[in-house]
Amino acid sequence: MANSPRILLVDDEPDLLDLMELTLVKMGLETDRAVSVAEAQARLKQTHYDLCLTDMRLGDGEGLEVIAAASALAxxxxxxVITAYGNAGNAVAALKAGAFDYLAKPVALDQLRALVKSALKIPEAMQADNSARDLIGQSATMQDIRARIAKLARTQAPVHIAGESGSGKELAARLIHRLGNRADKPFVAVNCGAIPETLMESEFFGYRKGAxxxxxxxxxxxxxxxxGGTLFLDEVADLPLSMQVKLLRVLQEKKVRKVGATxxxxxxxxxxxxxxxxxxxxVESGRFRQDLYYRLNVIDLVMPSLRDRVExxxxxxxxxxxxxxxxEVKLDRDAEKALSAYAFPGNVRELENTLERALALCEDQHITAADLSLAPALPATNGAPGSKYPLQDYLDQMERVAILEALEQTRHNKTAAARVLGVTFRSLRYRLERLGIE
Known part of the structure; x- marks a missing residue:
């Protein structure tokens, strides 16, 4: 029987090492740890690894040194690499030095799993059906989505993916890339809503020394x-008009000018x-350029919400x-009914968070409806008497939906989510605690 792939984790934060190791072990992988550049270099010489995950900043040096050591092997x-949130400079430097991809802190476990599967060259059919958690399902809707993605992968035309937060837009984009002829080139995901407007041009196009x-x-x-690869512009609607003009030019000319360059x-x-x-x-309201819209929306893909594919x-x-x-854990009948009846405003990500919490609460490998801790279903709004009562339950659910959407939009950066919602960080923290949102 072949040995399981072995991965080297390099970081000086014990908590992050524990989290990554637990996640990878659950995937059936073997792991080793290193807490410094020197230890990582020594381990790379002593043991064969199928993959290395390293922080960019370590106590005795930089992750770039780990990349160099791994690249120099026979x-x-x-x-x-793992970079600080929003530090595109480090990520770009790592990709240029030979890293095949990067993760931003705080590390999202679904992104970690997808990255590892891609790196380990799991067979294409398995990747298409199993690595993208939101693409699981045998409903007619999901079969159509997978077939459309396979077709989109064979073209180079710009694709615009629409859908609610948590419906799998980035996973669909990664699958389009992975099934296409750019699969061996970088896939760079950018959250357009998380970059300050003053830094956008330099983050997107780079800059010259002294600019x-x-x-x-x-x-x-x-x-x-x-x-050579794919640039995924997530939450592209958040780009300010000034940046939309610059992006349009790049798409038309296929050239970029660094800040400070001639x-x-x-x-x-x-x-x-x-x-x-x-x-x-x-576009109708003037907040997004029509010419850019037509450039981006050459082919569209609409990801369904989870409640639209209850089956x-x-x-x-x-x-x-x-x-x-x-x-080995089982869902009892009431738990299954509760999942089917719940609207899941946060879609698959909310389902995963719900199940992860239930795993921690359940007893005897048995999840009950109570373990799921689902919020009351959003009352119908058809105008019938009492349709929005009790009022507090209705308001709580509406507030929960708004907060989950803001967190999804900002990749769970609570400070940025508070800005999107127009509340203070302290107010958001209070609301998260009151509504039981982790």
Missing amino acids: APVPVA FTGADADRNGFFQAAD TEEPVDVRIISATHQNLAAL DIHEMARFLLDKLGGA
Whole structure:
């Protein structure tokens, strides 16, 4: 029997090492740890690894040194880096040095699992059906989605993915990339709503040394990092109009100009964009450029919400429980009924969080409806007497939906989510505690 793939985890934060190790062990993988560059270099020389995950900043050096050590081996080891949230400079530097992908802190476990599966070259059919948790399901809707994604992968045309928060837009984009002819090139995901407007141009296009205070060396941007591969523009509707103009030019000319540069350089990227907002409506209201809309929306893909494919919930729940380490755990009949009856405003991500919490609460490998701790279903709003009563339950559910959407939009950055919601961080923290949102 072949040995399980072995992964080297390099980080000086014990809690993060524990989290990653637990996640990978549940996937059937073997792991080793290193807490410094020196220890990582020694382990890479002593043991064969199928993958290395390293932080960019370690006590005795940089993750770039780990990349160099892994690349210098007779059988080079693929390396993915973990960067501080919003630090595109480090991510771009790592990709340029030879890293095949990166994760931002706080590390999202679904992204970690997807990255590892892609790196380990799991057979294509398994990746298409199993690595993207939101693409699980045998409903006619999901079969159509998978067939459409397979067709989109064979083209190079820009794709715009619409759908609610948590419906699997990024996972669909990654699958389009992975099944296409750019699969061996970078996939760079950018959350357009998480970048300050003052930094957008330098983050997207890079900059020259001396272009502004603090620019002490030339640096590439997202477009250069994705050269040859795919650039995924998540929440593209959040781009300010000034940046929309610059993006349109790049798409038309296929060239970028770094901040502080006098010449342009060619880039070859496939653009996939996504948003949970209605782009056509934003064009009508003047908040999104019509010419850019037509450039991005060459082909569209609409991801269904979980409540629109209720018949997939039980299969999805079983799949997620297995991935969360609950292969022996059973859902009782009332729990299954509760899952089918719940609206899941946060879609599959909310389902996964619900099951992860239930795993911690359940007894005797048996999940009950009480273990799921689902909020009351959103009352019907058909105008019948009492349809919005009791009022507090209705308001709580509406508030919960808004908060979950803001958290999804900002990749669970609570400070950014508070800004989106127009409340203080303290107010958001209080609301999260009151509503039981983790």
